[in-house]
Amino acid sequence: MDETGLPQNWEVRHSNSKNLPYYYDTVEKVSRWEPPQGTDTEKLKKYMATHHSASQGPNTGRPEGKIRVAHLLVKHRDSRRPASWREAQITRSKEEAMGIIEGYEQKIKSGTTTLRELSMSESDCSSARKKGDLGYFGKGDMQQEFEEAAFALQPGQMSGVVETASGLHLIERLE
The missing domain is CATH 3.10.50.40 (Chitinase A; domain 3)
Structure with missing residues (x-):
């Protein structure tokens, strides 16, 4: 597990159509809205608060590299x-x-x-x-x-x- 708390091969991505984060398995190529089984929810909460909070919405200017x-x-x-x-x-x-x-x-x-x-x-x-x-x-x-x-x-x-x-x-x- 990395800083996200997600199981191996899973990552957090952002849905542009719904403007919400989702979870993606890079090996199986499947996505889901709920965290996958085996997620460390405490780590995930901290990661989401830091990287996917409302303060990073569309009015904060163009994000670097995007x-x-x-x-x-x-x-x-x-x-x-x-x-x-x-x-x-x-x-x-x-x-x-x-x-x-x-x-x-x-x-x-x-x-x-x-x-x-x-x-x-x-x-x-x-x-x-x-x-x-x-x-x-x-x-x-x-x-x-x-x-x-x-x-x-x-x-x-x-x-x-x-x-x-x-x-x-x-x-x-x-x-």
């Missing part, structure tokens, strides 16, 4: 969780999803709309209600392909289509 992005996600039937707030079961193929997101990309590039406006109605991520804003995150917090694309952008820049296990994304770096 960036902020908004994204638009189009899921397909082979996505990690083929469901969203928009559709209980997503049945479109990856090719259909690619056609949809490429259409969105063209609308954004033409100036017809913005990624943030479009994400509110079209994104399959729950961050849609926040115009696709995922909040601040650092290296190791997101899926590798997403993270690499996001960190390669300058503020104000938008990525091309980025494919992850979650689906297809357009990413705009905010900060």
Whole structure:
């Protein structure tokens, strides 16, 4: 056990869509809201008070080493969780999803709309209600392909289509 009090291979991560900490098993690649069995709860309480208290909320400025992005996600039937707030079961193929997101990309590039406006109605991520804003995150917090694309952008820049296990994304770096 480390300073978190969590069992081996577990770590605390932060959900940007819910703005809450959660627990992630780096070997099994599973996440949960409750601490896993075998957690030293006293150590975890101290760790959480120091690292995940309300004083570290969004109004404390940009955290060191972290960036902020908004994204638009189009899921397909082979996505990690083929469901969203928009559709209980997503049945479109990856090719259909690619056609949809490429259409969105063209609308954004033409100036017809913005990624943030479009994400509110079209994104399959729950961050849609926040115009696709995922909040601040650092290296190791997101899926590798997403993270690499996001960190390669300058503020104000938008990525091309980025494919992850979650689906297809357009990413705009905010900060």
